[in-house]
Structure formats: structure tokens, C-alpha cells
Amino acid sequence: MDQIRTGQDIDPRNLFENPTAAFRPSAYWFWHSIPTQEVCHTQLSDFKLKGIGTILIQARLVMSRDDYLSPAYLEAYRVAAGIAGKLGLKLGIYDDYNWISGHAGGRTVAGRDDLRERHLFWSSSGHGRGQISGIHPPFTQTMGADIVEWQYEGSVVEWCEWTVEAALLHSSAGIDGLDQIVDVTARTSIVDSDGVSCTYAFDGAAGDGQMLTVFVSARSTTSRLINYLLPEAAERFIGVGLDPLVEALGDLVPDPVGFVFYDQPAAGFYKWDQISGCLGNSLLFAPSLPDAVSGGTGGPFAKTLLALLRDVGPETLRLRARFYAVYSALMNEAFSGTLRRWAQGRGIVLTGHEILPHISSWSLNGGFASIDPRVALAVDFFGIDALRHETAVDSNNFVAQLAPKLGDSVARSNGRSRCVVETYASAERTPVRAAGQWELTLETMRAQAIRLYCLGSRQFLWHGVYQTDGHDDDPTPFANPRFDFGPGINFEPWWSYHDLFAQETARISAFIEPATPRTPVAILYPLHTAFAEGPRHNHATHIGAWCGGLLAEGCDFMFVSEVDLATARIENSRLLASGLSFDAVVLPSVTVFEMAKTLRALDAFKAAGGVVWSSGDRLSTVCDGGEPLNPIASTHIDHMPGRRDITALLSSLPLSGPAVVCHSPDRPWQWVGNEADGWWRIVLFNDGATPLVSEISFGDGFDSEIWSATTGKVEEAGAFSRLTVRLDPQEVRCMRLRETAQGIAREGRLTAQPPLDAARAVPLVVGWSFAPGADAAFVPISVESGWETQGFADFSGTGIYRLTLEIGDEAEWFLELPEVATVVVACLDGRQIDRRGWRPYRFALGRLIPGVHSLELRVANTAANRYYNNTPYLGENLDKSGLTAAPTLIPLKT
Incomplete structure (x- = not known):
């Protein structure tokens, strides 16, 4: 992905006419078996001809795990990389078998049982004896027997080394403070266990109105997934999964093989018969966790665990937020940090994406509703991104969604910009999601790609192109490649037209690249609220409402972290953060802040003439400062933000740069950004079925250029006081504007519709x-x-x-x-x-x-x-x- 930085040194017009691989579509190349040299040459040549710029080889489930990383596999991999380089394609290392990075097709834990995932389970009862049983991975089980067999040896989920990590006596009713909780860990032990359950016993008795809650850890004996809290697991993964690939590639690293891409590193999301409380899945556990939690929360580990499940008094939200901050930081450092250091040592770029609970949704947790994202690398997106060299996110199906906007936001917070968006299709006509969407059209995917660019994407990553289209009369998901999250776009009848899509969308991305987006509104990403309140709290849906509402009114925005706010500069009533300028800050149902410094920064911004709005629940906890001294100085609405609220907010903001107005109920998608030399760039796209008309004005007049994404040509359109742009259905326009020094009386009109009789x-x-x-x-x-x-x-x-x-x-x-x-x-x-x-x-x-x-x-x-x-x-x-x-x-x- 170094071609991104190289691309910035190229003349923008040349880059627009001939976009580099950084802007062209990329694709996973699904290997269902080890390909021959002839197959590699034929398919890679075809991918190049159709406009793809980057390929990532991915071994899929139908390939034998014995073949994965075998000498024959490594040889074919090097052959493919060499062919790609000669064709001018870039190659990235997709870092694992199938998906879920870290297991190396089971090699990471082979002979190293200590690296298999270990989880923390719990049970509460009014008795001194209890059980943990019925443990199952519901997310995996819903995907079918072949997925279960891949993740678990013998297709069974079994456990060992059952250990009581914490046991607490407490009231079965309310708890007013930590002093009302009694730690009885030393008096509780495992008295019986097997591969699927354990029984524990307390040597005393719970009194009337008391309850015993016991936390038990166990290590899986059959899971091929790793314990992401252990840096030695990541080191082992590198040794058996990544180093063999890099060594086989030799001098093909770092060109054409320039990066490694990880995909959804995550342990199992387990539930069990006795699960209860405010946490929806088991937690990973490692020996380092108790001391880290005690140091990070300032409280005892055992009592902090109880706070994750139920209210323990005034300290509850603070303890939860700090626990998950520690837990996430341990995972970030153990896995992502280890990979980052390895990648830097190898001279290649680290990228990839974590689990995104908001996938296919605007609501922060509107996608994977069956998991609690706090148990995985799936909440602290700003912290995760700090350990990547380039940002990537995941998107599902062909609708506008949060992922690219959040990806662009974390990238800018960490000194970069924009992101790669992996796009996969899941079936909508059947409950079997892996059956995919062979009904996908080129128009649908093109519209999605343009929307993604308007939302912060730089590169469209296809999931994927296939080695084979599978076989007839077999609906088995995954095992039949045809139904492994289809479509394999190179087996679509419209594949020969893909170059039209590739060239046009790459030019749109390259057109956006030199400019900084106009983002009047900053939305605080409420990390500590997400930690403390959990995925079903109002902050998730309020974020969705703000995002959808702002975009519906043609207003762009970006997410900022607390650190971004706390370290921002304020100039002329504007907040300068993440390389952007904001007129307003929105707090979406924020109840918990990490730092009192964030409050002071918001107060300073408001005092300087900035606009602060908040919605939903109000702030109640500041983790490093106790109760807030004063309410946040903001315009507050208790309800979910609606159109009237969005309009009221925007009416209070100044307009910078050109105005784009559409008077119809439906608006075109738009992206507006400015260059350092005073020019502005605008992308307008009509993804609807009827023509749309927009009016552009800029001061007393402006010069304009038309950049044709179809031809790559740039034409001067003239100087206007106002420009009317008619967009046919699915038409896109790229324009460059600069305010003139003198007034212009001429009005203009742009339309692709010829004057027909x-x-x-x-x-x-x-x-x-x-x-x-x-x-x-x-x-x-x-x-x-x-x-x-x-x-x-x-x-x-x-x-x-x-x-x-x-x-x-x-x-x-x-x-x-x-x-x-x-x-x-x-x-x-x-x-x-x-x-x-x-x-x-x-x-x-x-x-x-x-x-x-x-x-x-x-x-x-x-x-x-x-x-x-x-x-x-x-x-x-x-x-x-x-x-x-x-x-x-x-x-x-x-």
C-alpha cells in the first residue's frame, strides 16, 4: 500500500487520468485448491485486463488445511506473486486460512495448547454450589457444520483447566457500594469437571438475601482460535503463518508484495446456560489480566468483575469503562502491536480490519446483534488503528453504512486519511447468508463504490474473485465454492464490463485524494460510554440518527476521539482536530467521559463561539475526575435527533466554500473538499431512478472545471454566478471550483442529456x-x-x-x-x-x-x-x- 504515498507525489491531473493501484479496485482471490502456473497466469492476466490493481490471495474453506502453507502452496504463492509483478499488479498477503486472523489454519496452536483461547465464564446462585455448562458458540454454529469443523477439532467444543478466578458474596437485591461485596475467592474451588462443564463449591453458605457469583476460567482443548491476550500467541502465529510466506516470496517483498492484511481477529463468542447480567458473551482471560485491571481501575479485580454484570453502586460505570479500556489495550498490544513490530521489521505495511459491530448499518451496533463487541477487538477503533500503517474496514451488502466514515475518521485521527473498504455480499433472499448475491449487478456495485468514496474510502476491496465457480446441484454453503459468500464476480456474465467500473471509480477516488473534506460537524466517538453502557445503550442508535440525518441534509461530518477533542486547537470559533476544521461538536447520548480535560476543551470551544449539541442521555461520569462539576454547555435534546433538530443545528453554522443546493426531496450524494491553493472539489452522484437538479453557487462568482471520470479528461467549463447541474439516474459529476475576484453575471447549466426530439x-x-x-x-x-x-x-x-x-x-x-x-x-x-x-x-x-x-x-x-x-x-x-x-x-x- 506504499503506492498511496507515491500517488500523492504525482500531478493530480495525471493521477486522475491514470490512477495508480492505490485507487483501483482490489480483490481477494479465493484459492479453492493449489493453482497451477497456467491458472495463475490466466486468471491474473484477466484481473489486470478488467481493471483490478491489487490482489490478495485467500485460501478458502474448501481447500484442505493440509495444503495451506504446504511447500506446494508456498511455491504456487511465489509463482503467482511473480506473475502479478510482471503484469503490474500489486499483491497483498491475506494473513490466514479462510478468515479470523491468528490461527494460521490451526498451526498456531498445534503443539502449543497453552495458546488456545481461554475464557472467563460466570454463574450466580443463592447456594454455595453451582455449575458452568452448556457452553456454545452461537455465532459459529449458525454458519453450519463445516465452519464448526474448521474452528474446532473433531467438531466439538471442549474445555480444560477449570479455575476459579473470582467468587463474591453480595446482596441479591441492590448493591450500594463495593464495601457491600465480600470476596470469597479463596474459599471457592472446582469440585468436579469434564470437557464440557464444571462444578464449583463455596465452603460457606450464602445468607438470606445473599447471592454467590463465581467467575471460572477454562481453556479450550479443541478450538483452533488463539488467546488474543497473549503476545506469545501472536508471535507463534507470525512464526508459523506469516514468516513462511514472506520467506517464500523473497525478493518479491516489498514490491509487488507490499502489505499484510489481517481479517477480524477474534476468539469465540460463547454463551452458556448460566450466563446472566450486563455482559453478553464470555471474556478472554490471561494471567496478566487481574493485575492489569487492578492497576487500571484502582480497584480489586474480583469486585470489578462483578461490576461488569450488575450495578455495584456509584462506581459502576467508571469501573466498567476502565476495565474494558484495560482489556482492549491488552488485546491491542498483544496482537496488533506484535504484528506491527514484525511488519516494520520486515519493511512491509500492516493493514486489515477488526470486527465492526455496525456493519451494514448506521447505528454503532446495528450489525452483529448477537455479540457483545466489548469482548473482542471491536470497540476501541481509534486505538486499534494507531497500530496499523493503513486503515481498512469491512462493509456488508450494497447500502450506505457507517464503516467507511468511521474508518476515515480513525485514519485522520492517527495522521493519515481515507481507508480501504472490503465489501462482501450476504444473501438477502434466504437465511443462508453465505449463499451470497449472484443477482448482483454492475450498476449496484458501482453505486455502492461511489457512495463509499463519498464516505471516506480510497480503495474498493472485492470479496472476491474466484478460482472456480463450484459445482451444480449442491447448495452446501462454504464447502461448495459457489455459495461461499458469492458472487465470485469474475464468473458473472457482466464481468467483461468490469473495466468500465474499475476505471471510472478509480478516477473518482483519485479526484478526491488531493483535497481535504469539508466537515462542519464533529461527532464524538463515545468510547468510554460504549465500554460502560454496552452495545444496546442509546449512544449506538443516536449515532445512527445523527449520521443519517446529517447526510440527508447534505452535511458531511467526521468522528473524533476524546483525545482529539482534548488536544484540539481553537481558532476563530472553529475546532481544529485530525487535520480538519469543525464548526460544531455533537455528543450522541454520552454518559461517560474518560477525562475531565475533554469537558474543559468543550467549554473552551463553546466560549469561543463554537456550537455544541448533545442528545439522549446526559453525562454522569468522568473516569478521572469523579462527578462533573457542571453540566456540559450544550444545546440538548432528550429525544432521538430528527430532521428538525438537524436543520436547526445546521442553520446555526457558517458556510465555508461553495454552496450545493438540491430542492427535491431526494438529494444526490455529494462530497465537497478544499485544496490548499483555494480550489474546491465537488463530487455529485445520483444513485436514484429519476433525474435530480442541483444548484451550485460560490461567492459572487466562480471559475469551474469538469473532470470526466469516464474519459479522464479535464475541461474548463467557464465562470458562473450560479451553475445548475442536472444528473440523470446513476450519473456522476466531478467538478473543480475557485471563487473569482470579480462578480460574474452568467448562469450556466450542465447536463448529459442531449437535446432530443x-x-x-x-x-x-x-x-x-x-x-x-x-x-x-x-x-x-x-x-x-x-x-x-x-x-x-x-x-x-x-x-x-x-x-x-x-x-x-x-x-x-x-x-x-x-x-x-x-x-x-x-x-x-x-x-x-x-x-x-x-x-x-x-x-x-x-x-x-x-x-x-x-x-x-x-x-x-x-x-x-x-x-x-x-x-x-x-x-x-x-x-x-x-x-x-x-x-x-x-x-x-x-
């Missing part, structure tokens, strides 16, 4: 013939419904439509295709006119003389009808395929 339009309804592929016979067909309804239900590929038409008037003619599923090449009289991968499907046919002409349309659909045929994933309705509305010929107005 709709009154002379000629519908092309009848006379069409169709062939399902180049070698098939042609048959009559209707163009008003897809071919899937006309005898070709399971045909996925390129269908050919032909029509003989007669032109009566000589004119400049255009061909409009109202509905295409999904991509199309238009040919006239045997000559290719152009190809389109998304709306508008409009073709300039040129000046046609009267007479007979032959029109041919080659339309490719998705792979869904073919691959889901004969499986439970097909659904009730087939995917539309081909032309589903009649084409129209329209002449240019004269």
Missing part, C-alpha cells in the same frame, strides 16, 4: 429475434419482458437481440434502452457503437441515412438464474434478464 421518437417494439448465446439459433422474442419469462429461465450469459429497422429521415439518431438487465453492447450494421454497464443506456448512433439497418444488442444478465437453479436459494421470482422494455430511436433536435 421526443415528438419524433420511434418505439422498436416488434420484429425482434433472440439467441441465448453466439452458437444458439435465433427465435422471435418480446422486448417488453425478460428472456427468463420466455423459455430461458435458467440461462445466464450473453443473449443476442437482433432487429432489422428502416430509417425514414436522415438525422443524428440516438438509441434509448429504458430497461436493461443488466449490461449491453450496441452494434449497428455490424459495427460496435458502445457498451454500457449501468443507466442511462443511451447510445449515439451517429448520422444515419434513410434505408434498412441492422441493430444488434448483446445483453448479459447475472449468474443468479443459472447458479441458484435447483437450489433453495432461487426464491419465488427469477431475476430479470435482458430487455424488459421496448427500445426507442430518437433523433437529435434540429
Whole structure:
């Protein structure tokens, strides 16, 4: 990923015309078996031709774990890297088998049982005897037997070394303070155990109204996952999982192999029959944890553990926040810190992503609802990112979501900018998520990529391109590569159009690169509130409401940490932090601060004329300062922020730079940023189905340039007092503006819609013939419904439509295709006119003389009808395929 820094030294216009690999789409290359040299050359050449810039090889579940990291695997890996380098592709090391970094396909714990995950479980009862039993990983179990077998030897979850770590007597009703809790750890012991349960006993008796809560640790005997609290586990992972790859690659590191990418390092998320309290999953445990917690909280370890489950008086929130801060810091340092030092020693970049509980959502914890993110590397995103060289995040499906915005925020907080966004598809038509979305269209993925760039992404990482498309008549997820989080985009019928997507979106990313985003609003990432209150607290949904509400009003924002606020500078009533300038700070249902210094910084910002808003719950605890002396000086709303609140906030803020106004209820996506030399950059994108019109103004007048992401060309558009921009459905515009020194009276209009004479339009309804592929016979067909309804239900590929038409008037003619599923090449009289991968499907046919002409349309659909045929994933309705509305010929107005 060093090409990012190299890219910043290139002239912005050259970078826009020919984006480097840093901006081009990247992709996981799924290896389902060890490939031959021929396969490597064929597929890598194809990836290069389709516009992909970076490849990460990932061994998937269908590959034998015995093959993973074998001599043959390492040799194939080096061969592939060498071919990639000769082709001009960059390569990154995806660091593990399947996913969940750290296990090295089970090699990390092989012969090192002490490195297997060890967890802390608990049980409360009114008796002196209790049990821990029924331990299970619900998240893993829902993914099927093959995933269970991969993670657990023999497909069983078993435990050993049951140890009482804490036992406490306390009231079964309320607890008013830590002095009401009695530590009886020394008097409690394990009296019976086996591989699935243990029984403990207290040598005394709980009195009336008392309860005994016991915390027991156990190490798994079968899990291949590691204990992320142990730095020696990360060291072992490096030794058996990463060093063999780097050594096999030799002089191919660091070019073309420049980085290592980790993916969701996480132990199991266990539940059990006796689980209770405010923590939703088991905690990792290591011998270093008790002393670290005692030092970090200033309280005894055992009583702090009880505070994680229930209210223990006024100290509860502070103890929870500090416990999880210590716990997260231990994991960060043990795993990420160890990898960071190794990467630096090897001269390569460390990147990757942790678990993101907000995946596919704006709400902070709206994604993985079945886990408590505090047990994993899944809350302290700013701290995790500090140990990476480049930021990466995970996104699911094709909707706008929090991940890229939070990724860009943590990157800027740590002295960088923007992020890589891994994008994977999970099934929406079936509960089997791994079945994926073979119905994905190029238009859908393009729209998502542009949205991601507007939200903070630099590079789109595909999950993924496949070595094989699997086999028919087998719906088994994972074991059949076809249903391993499809689609494998290189097996989609529209794959040959991917270069259109790759080139255009790379240019949009490169266009954004030189400018700093205009972010009037800073949203505090409430880390210690998240630690103390847990994932179901209001801060999670309030964050979602603020994010969605601000974007709906065309206002960009960035997250900041408490450290960012506490160390920010204040100039001219603006807060300067993370390399950005903010007019307002929003506190989303914040109840716990880490530092009193943050309060003082907010007060200073407010006193200097800055705007501070808060919503939901109010601050109650400052971890290093007891109770706050005074309430936060803010405009406070008790309810979930709505449009009226967002509008009120924005109306109080000054406008810096150009104004972009859209008067329709739907707005285009927009990104606005400024360069150091006074120029501004704007991206506008209409991801809807109807045209949108925006008006741009800037002072008394402005110069403007149009940067075409389709062609890479830059054109001066002129000087205007106001510019009206019409965006067709799925149209994107990149513009560069600079305020002029003198007033301009001229108004302008930008539109891609040519002046067509709709009154002379000629519908092309009848006379069409169709062939399902180049070698098939042609048959009559209707163009008003897809071919899937006309005898070709399971045909996925390129269908050919032909029509003989007669032109009566000589004119400049255009061909409009109202509905295409999904991509199309238009040919006239045997000559290719152009190809389109998304709306508008409009073709300039040129000046046609009267007479007979032959029109041919080659339309490719998705792979869904073919691959889901004969499986439970097909659904009730087939995917539309081909032309589903009649084409129209329209002449240019004269």
C-alpha cells in the first residue's frame, strides 16, 4: 500500500487520468485448491485486463488445511506473486486460512495448547454450589457444520483447566457500594469437571438475601482460535503463518508484495446456560489480566468483575469503562502491536480490519446483534488503528453504512486519511447468508463504490474473485465454492464490463485524494460510554440518527476521539482536530467521559463561539475526575435527533466554500473538499431512478472545471454566478471550483442529456429475434419482458437481440434502452457503437441515412438464474434478464 504515498507525489491531473493501484479496485482471490502456473497466469492476466490493481490471495474453506502453507502452496504463492509483478499488479498477503486472523489454519496452536483461547465464564446462585455448562458458540454454529469443523477439532467444543478466578458474596437485591461485596475467592474451588462443564463449591453458605457469583476460567482443548491476550500467541502465529510466506516470496517483498492484511481477529463468542447480567458473551482471560485491571481501575479485580454484570453502586460505570479500556489495550498490544513490530521489521505495511459491530448499518451496533463487541477487538477503533500503517474496514451488502466514515475518521485521527473498504455480499433472499448475491449487478456495485468514496474510502476491496465457480446441484454453503459468500464476480456474465467500473471509480477516488473534506460537524466517538453502557445503550442508535440525518441534509461530518477533542486547537470559533476544521461538536447520548480535560476543551470551544449539541442521555461520569462539576454547555435534546433538530443545528453554522443546493426531496450524494491553493472539489452522484437538479453557487462568482471520470479528461467549463447541474439516474459529476475576484453575471447549466426530439421518437417494439448465446439459433422474442419469462429461465450469459429497422429521415439518431438487465453492447450494421454497464443506456448512433439497418444488442444478465437453479436459494421470482422494455430511436433536435 506504499503506492498511496507515491500517488500523492504525482500531478493530480495525471493521477486522475491514470490512477495508480492505490485507487483501483482490489480483490481477494479465493484459492479453492493449489493453482497451477497456467491458472495463475490466466486468471491474473484477466484481473489486470478488467481493471483490478491489487490482489490478495485467500485460501478458502474448501481447500484442505493440509495444503495451506504446504511447500506446494508456498511455491504456487511465489509463482503467482511473480506473475502479478510482471503484469503490474500489486499483491497483498491475506494473513490466514479462510478468515479470523491468528490461527494460521490451526498451526498456531498445534503443539502449543497453552495458546488456545481461554475464557472467563460466570454463574450466580443463592447456594454455595453451582455449575458452568452448556457452553456454545452461537455465532459459529449458525454458519453450519463445516465452519464448526474448521474452528474446532473433531467438531466439538471442549474445555480444560477449570479455575476459579473470582467468587463474591453480595446482596441479591441492590448493591450500594463495593464495601457491600465480600470476596470469597479463596474459599471457592472446582469440585468436579469434564470437557464440557464444571462444578464449583463455596465452603460457606450464602445468607438470606445473599447471592454467590463465581467467575471460572477454562481453556479450550479443541478450538483452533488463539488467546488474543497473549503476545506469545501472536508471535507463534507470525512464526508459523506469516514468516513462511514472506520467506517464500523473497525478493518479491516489498514490491509487488507490499502489505499484510489481517481479517477480524477474534476468539469465540460463547454463551452458556448460566450466563446472566450486563455482559453478553464470555471474556478472554490471561494471567496478566487481574493485575492489569487492578492497576487500571484502582480497584480489586474480583469486585470489578462483578461490576461488569450488575450495578455495584456509584462506581459502576467508571469501573466498567476502565476495565474494558484495560482489556482492549491488552488485546491491542498483544496482537496488533506484535504484528506491527514484525511488519516494520520486515519493511512491509500492516493493514486489515477488526470486527465492526455496525456493519451494514448506521447505528454503532446495528450489525452483529448477537455479540457483545466489548469482548473482542471491536470497540476501541481509534486505538486499534494507531497500530496499523493503513486503515481498512469491512462493509456488508450494497447500502450506505457507517464503516467507511468511521474508518476515515480513525485514519485522520492517527495522521493519515481515507481507508480501504472490503465489501462482501450476504444473501438477502434466504437465511443462508453465505449463499451470497449472484443477482448482483454492475450498476449496484458501482453505486455502492461511489457512495463509499463519498464516505471516506480510497480503495474498493472485492470479496472476491474466484478460482472456480463450484459445482451444480449442491447448495452446501462454504464447502461448495459457489455459495461461499458469492458472487465470485469474475464468473458473472457482466464481468467483461468490469473495466468500465474499475476505471471510472478509480478516477473518482483519485479526484478526491488531493483535497481535504469539508466537515462542519464533529461527532464524538463515545468510547468510554460504549465500554460502560454496552452495545444496546442509546449512544449506538443516536449515532445512527445523527449520521443519517446529517447526510440527508447534505452535511458531511467526521468522528473524533476524546483525545482529539482534548488536544484540539481553537481558532476563530472553529475546532481544529485530525487535520480538519469543525464548526460544531455533537455528543450522541454520552454518559461517560474518560477525562475531565475533554469537558474543559468543550467549554473552551463553546466560549469561543463554537456550537455544541448533545442528545439522549446526559453525562454522569468522568473516569478521572469523579462527578462533573457542571453540566456540559450544550444545546440538548432528550429525544432521538430528527430532521428538525438537524436543520436547526445546521442553520446555526457558517458556510465555508461553495454552496450545493438540491430542492427535491431526494438529494444526490455529494462530497465537497478544499485544496490548499483555494480550489474546491465537488463530487455529485445520483444513485436514484429519476433525474435530480442541483444548484451550485460560490461567492459572487466562480471559475469551474469538469473532470470526466469516464474519459479522464479535464475541461474548463467557464465562470458562473450560479451553475445548475442536472444528473440523470446513476450519473456522476466531478467538478473543480475557485471563487473569482470579480462578480460574474452568467448562469450556466450542465447536463448529459442531449437535446432530443421526443415528438419524433420511434418505439422498436416488434420484429425482434433472440439467441441465448453466439452458437444458439435465433427465435422471435418480446422486448417488453425478460428472456427468463420466455423459455430461458435458467440461462445466464450473453443473449443476442437482433432487429432489422428502416430509417425514414436522415438525422443524428440516438438509441434509448429504458430497461436493461443488466449490461449491453450496441452494434449497428455490424459495427460496435458502445457498451454500457449501468443507466442511462443511451447510445449515439451517429448520422444515419434513410434505408434498412441492422441493430444488434448483446445483453448479459447475472449468474443468479443459472447458479441458484435447483437450489433453495432461487426464491419465488427469477431475476430479470435482458430487455424488459421496448427500445426507442430518437433523433437529435434540429
